[in-house]
Amino acid sequence: MAVVFAIALMTLDARFTQLDYVRQALSYLVSPVQQLIRMPTDMVQWSSRTFAERDELLDDNQSLRSQVLILQQKVQQLAVLQAENQRLRSLLGATERFEASYLTAEMISIDPDPFTHQVIINRGAQDGVYIGQAVLDATGLFGQVIQVDSLSSRVLLVADANHAVPVQVNRNGMRSILVGTGDLTTLELEFVPETADIQVGDLLMTSGLASRFPEGYPVAEVQAVEHNPGEPFAQIRARPLAALARSRNLLLVFKDGEAGR
Template sequence: MKLMFGRTISLQLRLFVAVLLSVLLIIGDRYTQGGTVVRTSLNTLVTPLIYVANLPYELFSLGAKSLHTKEQLLTENKVLTEKQMLQSEQLQQYQFLARENQKLRALLGSSAKQSNRKIIAQVLSVHSNPYSHQVVINRGTTDGLSEGQAVIDEMGVVGQLTKVGTTTSRVLLMTDTTHATPVRILRNDVRTVVEGIGKINLVKLSHVPHSLDIRIGDVLVTSGLGGTFPEGYPVAVVTEINRDEGRPFAQVYAEPIAQLDRIRLLVILWRNLQEQISDD
């Protein structure tokens, strides 16, 4: 059998052919739909492997649960009961505030916001590349997901969907260097942008003027700008401010509220119908 790259072919020619094929693949992926179809197909093909790789963890978790003693279960039940009672009180207060808010909106002639559709997803694996912060979840196009949807957990913003397959999808975490989140400071409603810097427990505020009213401990929430993240979800807490006048902007860092290094269950959000209609 005659090989394509035999010993008689020079290394320079091999390099030229490899570079040429790479450029053609990049151009084809950028300007055609074929690349998306191929990625979706490959993602679907490796889905069984992801589930198999996740099987030992599920078995271990099942075994750990079976080892709980009766005393542990009673203690957990007591704690959960007390927590439920506290949350019931908060729910009653929330219902009161919701009614008051509805009355105020009616007086102002403003329509109330529609609640977003949402779905629970489980993390199957974490991306092994240290320079790319991504996780794989067990939801895909069969569940109605699409690229760009917001992802949160029980504490705050996690990231957004990217590379959605048939039954699995990738979530780009907010700490990835390619991710940016429009936010506002909860204390004074000043808007800014949070960018990932490749560290799982740290993000940076971009282009912050020295005169901006921001303090250590300020809570940052989603501003609703850009259309990806609904308004009002917790994002990060400011932990460091460096106002070096020798630099054009202040260096401001924050810690994500969501514990991104230990996420397991996530919530996928849909944008509400009114926002979609206004964008169209």
């Protein structure tokens, strides 16, 4: 009886061993099919992860660009603060400088009129933008808002022939008016006396007079000073510091109490 039982066990073991071989062979055949079946699901999961990471990177990039733009503007004010501190060091009770807040904007179109320099930005009345608001880029004064719609605004560039901004020489505080010439690379100082202390390389900053532009932002650098005999005023040309022909990301400046009005 024991012999018969042992023979039966050996027979079953042999059969199961053969079944294992069959299962292994079938697994080799079925595995590629299973991979093909899983492929669409794997592709969808991979695509979802990829696009989610891409959107996150784009959001981070936009946020960092805005932060860099604001920091660059704050750095610009250091030069005028240093010069002002030297002039006011001996005075008591000098008024504190305002703290400005900023709103980032992006240029969305350019006015095709060849006789004017205007652009359209993607910020409007719903963002608190107002007529006369100063617009900056990463390196200097870009222009001012002249028209506000609900979702967009029109900006007049500093180089436009109809634009003027009160400025002061950062080196000595001398004040004047800087006007556009219609040329994106050239601005001019108006009515500067022949005896005025102004030199090539002087930095021209917004003076804050007329309450239109906030004080202390760089506008231009003096490039040429010409004295004509018999003329009461010198001819002074300056180069705008803002990248008027290249900048796309801009900043709208709010003084205290103006933001969101």
